[in-house]
Amino acid sequence: MESKKIAADRAVGSVKSGMVVGLGTGSTAYWAIQAIGARVKTGLNIQAVATSEKSEALARELDIPIVPFSDIDSIDITIDGADEVDTDLNAIKGGGGALLREKIVAAASRELIIIADESKLVQRLGAFPLPVEVVPFGIELTMKKLAALLACPLNLRQTEDKLFLTDNRNYIVDCHLGAIEDAVQLNQALNMIPGVVENGLFIHMAAKVIVGFNDGTVRELTNT
Numbered sequence: 001m002e003s004k005k006i007a008a009d010r011a012v013g014s015v016k017s018g019m020v021v022g023l024g025t026g027s028t029a030y031w032a033i034q035a036i037g038a039r040v041k042t043g044l045n046i047q048a049v050a051t052s053e054k055s056e057a058l059a060r061e062l063d064i065p066i067v068p069f070s071d072i073d074s075i076d077i078t079i080d081g082a083d084e085v086d087t088d089l090n091a092i093k094g095g096g097g098a099l100l101r102e103k104i105v106a107a108a109s110r111e112l113i114i115i116a117d118e119s120k121l122v123q124r125l126g127a128f129p130l131p132v133e134v135v136p137f138g139i140e141l142t143m144k145k146l147a148a149l150l151a152c153p154l155n156l157r158q159t160e161d162k163l164f165l166t167d168n169r170n171y172i173v174d175c176h177l178g179a180i181e182d183a184v185q186l187n188q189a190l191n192m193i194p195g196v197v198e199n200g201l202f203i204h205m206a207a208k209v210i211v212g213f214n215d216g217t218v219r220e221l222t223n224t
């Protein structure tokens with residue numbers, strides 16, 4: 001918990017009054033939303049958009065002003081977690097199923113900051129199963145296309161005895177790829193399959209990765 005929180009606290013230092021802020025999803029983004037909430041209570045004046053129903057509910061509890069997308073032109077900064085991140089600042093996201101909304105918000109953001117504890121840092125992406133969001137219609141056909149492309153074990157995500165549903169009422173297929181050779185090509189190939197809405201590869205999207213370590217230190221990774 002502490003290493004997630006220190007990364008989140010460092011990232012929230014970049015949030016300034018007047019900004020439109022994208023709120024990420026997950027147990028690391030939770031700490032960023034808490035830190036933003038604490039600053040709102042002491043006068044930080046921002047507008048926010050959320051990447052999941054859960055993060056929106058948390059933000060509202062903390063009195064962070066959530067605005068509809070129709071009220072904003074762009075997003076100044078988004079702070080979000082990741083399931084894996086490499087030293088080129090590429091990431092796998094979607095362990096919590098929020099990848100589609102997260103990618104839409106990240107793509108509309110001037111700056112995406114990924115926050116993570118040290119366990120998320122990897123040399124090569126792919127040990128974490130890549131989440132792919134698919135529409136329920138024709139799921140069997142879409143999974144056959146995924147199997148043909150990936151040739152790896154696929155899991156249609158379940159929670160208890162039910163299929164997991166995203167906030168967009170879609171399914172998640174977790175793809176057990178192992179080390180990904182060419183993430184750019186894979187990202188494109190996955191999104192070409194009809195029925196696939198989006199996948200959890202965030203390639204060349206993050207401007208900065210902030211990593212919290214168990215010894216209490218924080219490291220910032222940038223591409224510059």
Ligand SMILES: O=C[C@H](O)[C@H](O)[C@H](O)COP(=O)(O)O
Binds near residue numbers: 028
């Ligand atoms: O769908 C969930 C998101 O992509 C999360 O940001 C990601 O799974 C990391 O979550 P956590 O910070 O809980 O490990």
